[in-house]
Amino acid sequence: MSHRAGLLSAAAAAAARVNLLLLLLAVLFSCSSLSDGVPEFALTKIEEGDIKDESGKEPLPEDDADPEDLEVFYPTHQWQTIRPGQAVPAGSHVRLNLQTGEREAKLPESEDGRSETREERRRKRLGKVDVDANSFTSQELKKALAKMKESEKAERKAREEEVRKKFRPIEQLKEEFEKLNVKMETDYEIMVQLISKFNSSASTLADKVAALYDLEYYVHQVDNAKDFLSMGGLQLVIEGLNSTEATLKEHAAFVLGAALSSNPKVQIEALEGGALQKLLVILATEQPLPVKKKALFALSSMLRHFPYAQQQFLKLGGLQVLRSLFRQKGMQTLHVRVVTLLYDLIMEKLLLEGSPQEEQAAEKLHQYEQVRLVPAVVEQDWCAAVSALLGAPEHDTREKALKTVSVLMAFCGERYRRDPALGTALSLLRSEYEQLAAQEQSEGDTDGYFSELLGSVNTVIQQLR
Known part of the structure; x- marks a missing residue:
C-alpha cells in the first residue's frame, strides 16, 4: 500500500507541474496577442524612468531631452529590444517580453503573410516617395534640414533683390523729393504771385506777358475770378488796356474776357471800373488784328446775359463801332464774330420773352426792355x-x-x-x-x-x- 501511495503522490506532483506550464504558456500567448493588436500611432517615446541604459546611467528626464536628439528605432522583420528614449515608428508591432521584462517591436505582417517592408509602408502613406529612412542618421537629417533652410533663405534674398531692382527704396525717393523742393501751392497763392509779377516795376515786358498768360488759365474758374477781383487783379488788368504795348493790351483783354465769362459779379465790377469804354476805344482805333480779336472777346463776355451793360453799350455808340469793323481792311475774320454776338444778344431777349414769367424772369425782362438793340440794328x-x-x-x-x-x-x-x-x-x-x-x-x-x-x-x- 505504501508503494502505491508513493506512485500516486509522484503522479499528482507531475500533473501539477504540467498544469503550471500550460498556465504560463497561456499567459505568454495572451500577452503576444495583445501586443499584436496595438493600433498604429505616431512615433512613440518609451518612458522607462526606472530603466538604465547600456552604460548603467539613468536616462535624462523627458523635459531635459532635446526632441531633435531622440534616437529613432528602425524595426525589422524580427523582434528587437527597444532601448530607453527610442521613438518607435507608427505601424510597428510592440510587445512586452515577460521573460526579460523588456519591450520589443518589429515590422507588421502584410496581407499575404509576409512582413511589410519600411519602403512598402512609406509608399502607402507617401505615394511615389522612394526615400529609405534607414539610410539616414539623425545627424544627416539635421544637415539636410539646415541645407533646406539655407536654400529657402537664398531664394527669399533673390526675390528681395529682384523687387529692389524694379522699385527704388523709399529713402532714395525722399532724397529726390527733397532735392526737387516740391511744394504744393493753392490757386490763390499762385495768382497772388502772378499779379505781383505783373505789377512789379522790375518785371520786363516778357515777364508781364507771361504772368498774364498764366492768369488767363486760372481766372476761367468762377471762384478764382472772384478771388482775382478781391485781390485787386481785375483793376490792374483793366488799366493794362491803356498800355502802349500792343502785346500787353492783347493779353490784358484776354485775361479780362476769361474772368468776365458767366460771372455776374465780375461783370458788374468791370463795368464800374471803366472796362467797357476802354474796350470800345481799342476796337474803334487802329490796332493790330490780334489786339482787336481779344478786345472783341472781352466785350462779348461783358455783354452776354448782362442787359445793363448792353444798354450802356448802345449809349456809348458800341453798335456803330462794331459796324465800322466791316469797313476796315483786314478785319474780315472779325465779321463772323460780330454777327455771332448780335445773334446771341437778340436771342437772349426773344428766349426770355417766351419763357414762363417768374418773378426773377419778369425783373430781367424789364431790364431787357430798356435795351433797344433791334431798332438800332435796322437803322444802321x-x-x-x-x-x-x-x-x-x-x-x-x-x-x-x-x-x-x-x-x-x-x-x-x-x-x-x-x-x-x-x-x-x-x-x-x-x-x-x-x-x-x-x-x-x-x-x-x-x-x-x-x-x-x-x-x-x-x-x-x-x-x-
Missing part, C-alpha cells in the same frame, strides 16, 4: 451787312449768317425781299448743299452737317415768300 443797316456774309467761302460763316438772317427776317423782311442778290445767293447755296447732303446720305449720314445747312437755307427761302 445791319440787315445788308449780315446777308452779305452768305457769299463767304467758309461754311461756318454761312451757318452763322443764315441763323442771323432768319432771326432778322421779322424786322428786315421787306429789305430782304427787295434784294435780288440775296435771292441769288440763297439759290446757289441750296444747289451746293443739296449735292453735299446727298453725298452725306449716300455714306449713311442722314443727319449730317450739310443736311442741317440745307434745312437753314430752305427755311430762309420759305420766309422770303
Whole structure:
C-alpha cells in the first residue's frame, strides 16, 4: 500500500507541474496577442524612468531631452529590444517580453503573410516617395534640414533683390523729393504771385506777358475770378488796356474776357471800373488784328446775359463801332464774330420773352426792355451787312449768317425781299448743299452737317415768300 501511495503522490506532483506550464504558456500567448493588436500611432517615446541604459546611467528626464536628439528605432522583420528614449515608428508591432521584462517591436505582417517592408509602408502613406529612412542618421537629417533652410533663405534674398531692382527704396525717393523742393501751392497763392509779377516795376515786358498768360488759365474758374477781383487783379488788368504795348493790351483783354465769362459779379465790377469804354476805344482805333480779336472777346463776355451793360453799350455808340469793323481792311475774320454776338444778344431777349414769367424772369425782362438793340440794328443797316456774309467761302460763316438772317427776317423782311442778290445767293447755296447732303446720305449720314445747312437755307427761302 505504501508503494502505491508513493506512485500516486509522484503522479499528482507531475500533473501539477504540467498544469503550471500550460498556465504560463497561456499567459505568454495572451500577452503576444495583445501586443499584436496595438493600433498604429505616431512615433512613440518609451518612458522607462526606472530603466538604465547600456552604460548603467539613468536616462535624462523627458523635459531635459532635446526632441531633435531622440534616437529613432528602425524595426525589422524580427523582434528587437527597444532601448530607453527610442521613438518607435507608427505601424510597428510592440510587445512586452515577460521573460526579460523588456519591450520589443518589429515590422507588421502584410496581407499575404509576409512582413511589410519600411519602403512598402512609406509608399502607402507617401505615394511615389522612394526615400529609405534607414539610410539616414539623425545627424544627416539635421544637415539636410539646415541645407533646406539655407536654400529657402537664398531664394527669399533673390526675390528681395529682384523687387529692389524694379522699385527704388523709399529713402532714395525722399532724397529726390527733397532735392526737387516740391511744394504744393493753392490757386490763390499762385495768382497772388502772378499779379505781383505783373505789377512789379522790375518785371520786363516778357515777364508781364507771361504772368498774364498764366492768369488767363486760372481766372476761367468762377471762384478764382472772384478771388482775382478781391485781390485787386481785375483793376490792374483793366488799366493794362491803356498800355502802349500792343502785346500787353492783347493779353490784358484776354485775361479780362476769361474772368468776365458767366460771372455776374465780375461783370458788374468791370463795368464800374471803366472796362467797357476802354474796350470800345481799342476796337474803334487802329490796332493790330490780334489786339482787336481779344478786345472783341472781352466785350462779348461783358455783354452776354448782362442787359445793363448792353444798354450802356448802345449809349456809348458800341453798335456803330462794331459796324465800322466791316469797313476796315483786314478785319474780315472779325465779321463772323460780330454777327455771332448780335445773334446771341437778340436771342437772349426773344428766349426770355417766351419763357414762363417768374418773378426773377419778369425783373430781367424789364431790364431787357430798356435795351433797344433791334431798332438800332435796322437803322444802321445791319440787315445788308449780315446777308452779305452768305457769299463767304467758309461754311461756318454761312451757318452763322443764315441763323442771323432768319432771326432778322421779322424786322428786315421787306429789305430782304427787295434784294435780288440775296435771292441769288440763297439759290446757289441750296444747289451746293443739296449735292453735299446727298453725298452725306449716300455714306449713311442722314443727319449730317450739310443736311442741317440745307434745312437753314430752305427755311430762309420759305420766309422770303
